[in-house]
Amino acid sequence: MPFPKRGATLTDTLSASLLAITLITGCSDPSSDAEAPEAQPPSTSPSAEAPNDSGEQESATASGQTRGGDGSEITLNALTEADMREASLSGELGCQFTTDDGEVLLIAMGKVASSDAAQGVVKVAGYVERVSAPGGFDGITASPTFSGKGKTVHIEVTGEPTEGGESPPRPATLTYDRADGAQRDWQGEWRCGP
Known part of the structure; x- marks a missing residue:
């Protein structure tokens, strides 16, 4: 100082x-x-x-989570027996995607050796909605892509049949694409036949 x-x-x-x-x-x-x-x-x-x-x-x-879009969740509900019956799908043979938890998320029917589109249904957030894929039954047995209003549903067969028989299930992934760019996957099996 x-x-x-x-x-x-x-x-x-x-x-x-x-x-x-x-x-x-x-x-x-x-x-x-x-x-x-x-x-x-x-x-x-x-x-x-x-x-x-x-x-x-x-x-x-991660599988099972919605990616992209507006951020809202993609929800597919299991189809009930009543949902499947009321869908009144025409065709000789059909396919279905069943999750690893045993829930049927998509069913489709088509005519053999036909160019008519195979018809199917999914249950989106509680509402049963129609989808279709080209090529009749033959067009949906391998890895089909179904289209519907505001959505595309792709089934990717990922392996060999897991059992024998006329309609053996094969491991598969169901990918749901929404029109806004959102996408979600489910793991399960794809089974086609009578």
């Missing part, structure tokens, strides 16, 4: 001293400026965010 000049009051001296201390402290403390950037990198560092981003991306693209 400097000595008071002759004629200066104690208040003048204290004010000058406090001003000098404030200026010295504000200008000479490099840690106050250095701490802010050091505190930020853990939360903004790309390497620190990578695990969180990849974790979110994995959960968003």
Whole structure:
């Protein structure tokens, strides 16, 4: 603290001293400026965010989760016996997609050796809706794509039959594509025959 000049009051001296201390402290403390950037990198560092981003991306693209679109969930309900009966699908032979949990999500019927579209139904958020695929029954046995209002349903057969017989089930994935770009997968089996 400097000595008071002759004629200066104690208040003048204290004010000058406090001003000098404030200026010295504000200008000479490099840690106050250095701490802010050091505190930020853990939360903004790309390497620190990578695990969180990849974790979110994995959960968003995991099977069974809706991806893309407007963010609303795609819901397919199991078709009941009454739903299937009321669908009144015409054709000689049919196919159905059954989930690993035993729920039937899609049924379709078609005529053998016909170019007429095979007709099917799915139950979207509680409503039974029609879909169709080209090529009659023969067109839906392998890995068909069904179209309907605002939707496409693709069945991808992913393996060999899991049992014998005339209508053996084959492992498959059902992919539902909504018109807004949303998509969701279900794992199960595709069975075609009488």
